[in-house]
Amino acid sequence: MIEIKKISKIFHQHQANEMVALKDVSLSIQPGELIILKGASGSGKSTLLTLIAALSKPTKGEVIVNEKRVSKMPDNFSALYRREQIGFVFQKFNLIPSLTVYENVITPLLPADIDPHLIDEKACQVLEQFSIMHKKNVKVANLSGGEQQRVAISRALINSPAIILADEPTANLDAFLTENFLAFIQQMKAEGRTIIIATHDPVFFDLDFADREVALKNGQIT
Amino acid sequence: MKSNLFEFAIHSLLRRGAKNIFITIIFTLLIFVLSSVFLITGALKNELLGTLEALPEVIVQKIIAGKQKDIEVQRSDQILQIPGVEDAIPRVWGYYYFEPQGANFSIIGIELYENQYKQVLSDIAVQFDDKLSSDTPSMIIGSGVYEALLSSYYEDFFLFVKPDGDSKKVTIGGVFKASTQLESSDSIVMSSELVREIFDLDEQYATDIVVKIANPKEIPTIALKINQLYPDTRVVTKDDIRVSYQNIFDYKSGIFLAFFILAIFTFFIIIYDKASGLSSEEKKEIGILKAIGWKIEDILNVKFYEALIVSGTAFIVAIALSIAYVFLLEAPLLKDIFMGYSILKPDFKLPFTLNIQILALIFFITVPIYIAATIIPSWRAATLEANEVIR
Numbered sequence: 123m124i125e126i127k128k129i130s131k132i133f134h135q136h137q138a139n140e141m142v143a144l145k146d147v148s149l150s151i152q153p154g155e156l157i158i159l160k161g162a163s164g165s166g167k168s169t170l171l172t173l174i175a176a177l178s179k180p181t182k183g184e185v186i187v188n189e190k191r192v193s194k195m196p197d198n199f200s201a202l203y204r205r206e207q208i209g210f211v212f213q214k215f216n217l218i219p220s221l222t223v224y225e226n227v228i229t230p231l232l233p234a235d236i237d238p239h240l241i242d243e244k245a246c247q248v249l250e251q252f253s254i255m256h257k258k259n260v261k262v263a264n265l266s267g268g269e270q271q272r273v274a275i276s277r278a279l280i281n282s283p284a285i286i287l288a289d290e291p292t293a294n295l296d297a298f299l300t301e302n303f304l305a306f307i308q309q310m311k312a313e314g315r316t317i318i319i320a321t322h323d324p325v326f327f328d329l330d331f332a333d334r335e336v337a338l339k340n341g342q343i344t
Numbered sequence: 345m346k347s348n349l350f351e352f353a354i355h356s357l358l359r360r361g362a363k364n365i366f367i368t369i370i371f372t373l374l375i376f377v378l379s380s381v382f383l384i385t386g387a388l389k390n391e392l393l394g395t396l397e398a399l400p401e402v403i404v405q406k407i408i409a410g411k412q413k414d415i416e417v418q419r420s421d422q423i424l425q426i427p428g429v430e431d432a433i434p435r436v437w438g439y440y441y442f443e444p445q446g447a448n449f450s451i452i453g454i455e456l457y458e459n460q461y462k463q464v465l466s467d468i469a470v471q472f473d474d475k476l477s478s479d480t481p482s483m484i485i486g487s488g489v490y491e492a493l494l495s496s497y498y499e500d501f502f503l504f505v506k507p508d509g510d511s512k513k514v515t516i517g518g519v520f521k522a523s524t525q526l527e528s529s530d531s532i533v534m535s536s537e538l539v540r541e542i543f544d545l546d547e548q549y550a551t552d553i554v555v556k557i558a559n560p561k562e563i564p565t566i567a568l569k570i571n572q573l574y575p576d577t578r579v580v581t582k583d584d585i586r587v588s589y590q591n592i593f594d595y596k597s598g599i600f601l602a603f604f605i606l607a608i609f610t611f612f613i614i615i616y617d618k619a620s621g622l623s624s625e626e627k628k629e630i631g632i633l634k635a636i637g638w639k640i641e642d643i644l645n646v647k648f649y650e651a652l653i654v655s656g657t658a659f660i661v662a663i664a665l666s667i668a669y670v671f672l673l674e675a676p677l678l679k680d681i682f683m684g685y686s687i688l689k690p691d692f693k694l695p696f697t698l699n700i701q702i703l704a705l706i707f708f709i710t711v712p713i714y715i716a717a718t719i720i721p722s723w724r725a726a727t728l729e730a731n732e733v734i735r
Contacts, residue, residue, distance in 0.1 A: 177635055178731040197727070198639045205637025216632045216734050220359045229633065232348040233642040241348075277636065 124151040124174060124285070124316065129183030129193070131169050131341075143169040144341045146183070151318065153284070156311045156331065159320040161338035167320035168213065170338070171287045174318065175208050176200035187285070205230060209278030213290040215270045217277070219263035223254060226262055227276045248276040252306070267294035275306065286310055288319045292326075300325055307331075349642060353649035368658050370614060374607045375662035375710055376669070381603050382702045383670040384678055387694040392589050396582065401563055402555040403580045404432075404570055412578075414549035419574060423555060426569050428562045434550030436536045438543045440504065444496045449489050451532045453539030468533050472518050481538050482517035488529030490519045507544045514538065611710065615717040622721050630725045631733025640726045644719055651718035655711040663703065671696050 126149040133141045144166045151157055159167045172178050173185055176192040185193040192203055204210070217226050228245045249255040252272040257265060262273055271294060278286065288307075292300045300323075308331050310317055319326060327335065337344045357364045404423065406415040420432040436453035454468070456477055468476075472484045483502075485493070493502055493516070501515040514534065540547065555570070557563050567579040622630070630643055669675055671694060679694065725733060 172731045175635075178729045198641070201634060201637055201639040201642075204635070208637075210635065212635075212734075216635060218629055218632060221355075225355065229352075230636045230638075232352055233346065233638050235346045235348055238348070281637070 123153055123188060124149075124318075125186040126150070126170070126174070127184050127186065129170075129173060129180040129185060131166075131173060131178070132181045135181060142341050144173070144180070147338075147341070147343055148183075149336065149343065151316060153316055154311075154314045155333045156307070156317045156329075157319070158326045158329065158332050158335045159318060159338060160322060160327065160335055162322060165338040166341040167322075167338055168289050169341075171210070171289050171318065171320050174285075175210050175287055176203055177210075205234065205281060207284050209281065209283035209286045211271070211274050211278045211286070211288040211291050213293055215274040215294075217262045217270060217273055220261060222259050222261055223249070223265070223273050223276075224258045226273055227280055230277060230281055244280050245276075248280050251279075252276050268296065268299040271295060271299070271303075275303075279310075283315070285316045286318070288317070288321075290321055290323070291319060292321065292323045304329070346642075346645060349645050350649050353646045353653065356646065357650055357653060364654060367614065368654050370610070371655060371658035371710070371714065372662045372665070374611050375659055375706060376666050377603060377607050378710075379663055379666040379703070379706050380669055380675065380678055382699070382706065383666055383697070384675050384694065386699045386702060387670065387697045390697045391695055396586055396589060399582055399585060400554040401557050401560065401582050402567055402570075404553040404555060404574075405578045405580065406552075406574075406576055407578045408576060412552075414545065415552055415577070417548055417550050420550075420553045422573060423553060423570055426566055426573070428557055428559060428566050429555055430558045431556040433554045433556075435552050435554055436539045436543075436545060437551050438539070438545075440532070440542070442492060445492045447492060447530070449492075449530055449532050451483075451534065451539055451542065453536030454533060455536050468520050471520075476517065476533075476535055478517075481512065481514045481534070483514045483532050483534040483538070484518045484520050485516060485533075486529045486531040487519055487521060489532055490516070504542045506542055512538075512542055514542075608709075611713075615713060622725055626722075627725045627733055630722060631728075631730050634726065634730035635734055640723070643726045644723055647719050647722040648715060651715040652711075654718075655714040659707060659711055663706075667698070670694060 126147060128146050128148050129144055130142070130146055131144040133143060147166070147170065159170060161167050169178075173180050173193065174187070176185070176195055180193050183193070184191055187203070187207070190203070192200060195203060218229070221229070224245055227248060228241050231241050231244065246255065249258060252275055254269060254272045254276060257269060262270055265273065271291065275291075291303055295303060304325070307317060307319070311331055326332070404415065404419070406413045415434070417434045420434050423429055423432040438451055439448040440451050441448055454476070456473055468484050472482075476482055476484065493499075499516075501513050503511040503513050505511050520533070539545065545551075555566070557566055563581055563583075567581055570579050571577060633643055634640075670678075674694060
């Protein structure tokens with residue numbers, strides 16, 4: 123269960139360029155729920171995802187995931203939390219361009235010192251699942267936007283995370299790939315994973331398999 | 345060691361192949377210059393100290409108008425009377441200029457059945473007595489002389505030109521090796537009689553007198569007594585020679601210091617460049633790794649492996665190259681700088697000397713510094729919020 127309690131995030135606090143990204147946001151998400159976070163650019167959707175993933179710390183309030191205060195975790199513990207529980211699909215993919223598809227996908231597993239055969243097995247499984255196996259040895263810098271996104275999703279899922287966070291996942295996809303992505307989300311939902319998608323793409327609105335839509339405006343839930 | 349991270353580090357180095365190969369080459373060159381200089385000076389110092397050990401405790405020379413002159417042989421009998429003096433042996437020796445090589449040979453005369461002032465001469469006297477005492481004028485030569493004569497097609501004998509212009513044919517009776525290259529390489533040993541003939545030296549005179557003293561603590565006192573007995577003499581003790589060698593080394597060390605400073609300066613430019621920051625691509629990569637669940641220590645582990653591979657490879661390759669350069673190739677260029685004083689001598693081989701302390705010193709002033717310069721900026725980037733780095 124994810125509990126967000128009155129969190130605020132202020133960038134450049136007490137400086138001339140101070141910017142309030144989130145203000146007193148509270149939200150409770152049950153395991154297995156699919157939440158659509160919607161709102162215009164700059165409404166605070168991405169910031170909320172990064173706080174849930176413990177990629178940054180809130181200025182005020184707290185984020186509790188499965189009874190752990192991830193917003194107060196020291197750096198090494200939050201890294202472990204991300205490695206074990208979070209699969210994050212970034213808006214700009216955040217792949218390492220000089221690595222191949224395969225190398226990018228296996229990167230989250232490397233610090234765990236898992237047997238290389240098992241790593242290979244898991245990697246091939248997700249690459250097959252997202253139909254990118256044929257580009258296994260191609261550097262991601264040479265892939266199209268849609269292909270890069272499939273690599274990013276493969277990387278996010280290789281750890282079999284319980285929580286999937288996706289930030290504007292269809293921003294770089296055409297209609298066909300968007301349909302594919304929706305099918306993937308439906309499958310993940312069926313597997314019982316908690317999914318939070320931050321988007322302003324109307325294709326996600328009124329999805330019949332989404333549990334809730336949460337609208338954000340100027341850093342607050344409306 | 346986490347093998348997956350180590351493998352990632354190797355891949356990471358290969359990804360930035362050109363940059364890392366360049367750094368490794370520069371780093372290898374720096375360590376190569378440093379270690380070559382250290383190896384040459386170490387070998388020379390060992391050689392000179394070995395030579396010093398073989399020198400007599402006291403040498404008495406006659407000095408007139410500031411120049412060394414031949415000394416009366418009978419003075420050795422008077423010196424022998426001084427209490428504490430074990431032996432006083434007149435030496436007959438001199439330098440012979442060998443024009444084809446532009447080198448000076450040291451010609452040393454020995455009295456076969458008398459005490460020798462050097463162990464190597466005693467050994468030669470015993471080993472080659474039949475040659476040296478035969479009716480045919482013979483000489484025993486050092487390996488450097490042998491090579492020099494061979495290169496001028498003197499295989500069995502050499503014709504010495506005497507001061508009056510006549511020549512003297514002397515056959516080569518044998519080639520000797522001593523414990524140090526410096527003392528043996530340029531030497532020619534023959535009977536004193538033959539040396540006198542070649543240098544036109546009167547029988548009443550010797551080049552100098554070597555004094556053996558049983559108790560080393562008495563050397564200064566006996567040296568003073570000899571000087572009082574013969575005010576026209578200069579008494580050179582082993583300590584005086586040691587100081588003179590040290591002066592040569594101090595001078596050579598100045599040149600070495602220049603090399604050292606140059607190498608260290610270049611090294612620190614590289615270090616400064618590395619420590620002053622990561623490229624935006626490297627920073628972003630660290631942010632991505634953190635965002636997908638890498639701990640700070642995982643990132644630093646990879647950076648440590650990367651730096652260790654680069655600096656360790658450079659160190660091992662540089663040391664191997666410098667050993668080959670100094671001891672197999674005889675250190676072309678650098679040896680000439682350090683052996684400046686020996687240009688009039690035949691060439692000699694640098695003896696193999698490997699000082700572990702020096703190697704450890706080179707290791708500690710290069711490898712850990714490079715590793716630190718790689719890790720510190722990565723640590724700075726890794727401790728930032730991942731979101732801040734990848735945004």
